[in-house]
Amino acid sequence: MLQSINLGVMLLDSDCRVVFWNDFMAIHSGKDSEAVLGRLLFELFPELPQRWIQKKIDGVFALQNLAFTSWQQRPHLFNFSGSRPVTGQAELMYQNCTFSPVMEAAGCVKYVCLTISDTSEVATQQLELEHLNRLLQAEKSEQARLIRKLEDAQAQLLQSEKMAAIGQLAAGVAHEINNPVGYVYSNFSSLEGYVADLFKLIEAYRAAAAEQPDGAFHARLEQANQALEYDYLRDDMADLVRESRQGLERVKQIVQDLRDFSHIDSGDWQMVDLHKGLDSTLNVIWNEIKFKAEVVKNYAELPLVQCLGSQLNQVFMNLLINAAHAIDRQGYIWLETGVRDDWVFVRVRDDGSGIAPEHLTRLFEPFFTTKPVGQGTGLGLSVSYSIVAKHHGRLEVASELGKGTTFTVWLPQRQPEKDAKSA
């Protein structure tokens, strides 16, 4: 039975000499019994890890315990070729080995029986499964990454649509106000002229009345003048008209800024004066900034830039509001523009809280915010980044904690032909 069993079986004495050797061993090692009996194991198989096996065998002699090694730990202890090559090529046999004591008398080990079982089939199947599993895992994490990317893209899209909708609303309101303000303003100019004429007329009546000899007539006139406070009314009227005209001019300016800010008349690529966009944006968000910061402008001579004006204004708006938010009490925001070769830049610098170095790399991630819930969604910079990227530009940041932050938007003056048409 031992000879013909489908397991390698050999007996070793305490010197590691072979005293028994079955057919399985003979077939797979190519050495038959006669050639190996009485010879040292490590002479027959110089490839064996001698120290490791010796330790196992010594352990079995000393402790009379079974020792075991599986194919996962030592896949090919003996250099036997596999009985079932999966790929058609001869492969090394995977083996489980057992070192068991063969007792001579109770408590006395005479031999160590080494059995070797061929686990190639199980091993190759398991290895194949592990390989497939790894592939699946990789695919799964790739899918998770794509889903995250998709979610981010969707969030950005929503935010930019929201901002575009606000822009359109502003532009719509501005457009509606523009008409009535237009005719109130023009009527007002006429009214101003008429009022001046009316006063001239009254003065003429007064002068004519002064030439009348009738005292009672004078007294009646004077009484009416005093009762109606004519002198005060005449002076105040001039002030009222002047102030109202200033008010109207401001309304007109705000309406114009709203229109410029949202660029409703130009949904596509246009040659834009960035300073106009910056100024109108500043005016629109002035309420958020004026109590926090003094804005210092340092504008260079800029060429017209081919861009999507309303979208760039969203970028400027977010950078300016971020700067204002970073200022705790009272500070400065420097707004600088300039030209380098074919590029223009718009720089927003503040002397606010600055950004911690570990946050710098995460700024442009969607939903990254350090602001309390309800104050920031963390989408401003990620949307700004995409808008600048759409313009083939760059958005750079430099910051020092406690000192302040500088954001620089770099834009090429012209867009590549096909992009400018398709957008």
Ligand SMILES: Nc1ncnc2c1ncn2[C@@H]1O[C@H](COP(=O)(O)OP(=O)(O)OP(=O)(O)O)[C@@H](O)[C@H]1O
């Ligand atoms: N000028 C700045 N100074 C200091 N920190 C800044 C500045 N600009 C941005 N940050 C930091 O970057 C974070 C992300 O900015 P981002 O504009 O993307 O989102 P948010 O301002 O928090 O929210 P949202 O703009 O969506 O309302 C901010 O929460 C803030 O911590």
Ligand SMILES: [Mg+2]
């Ligand atoms: Mg922001």
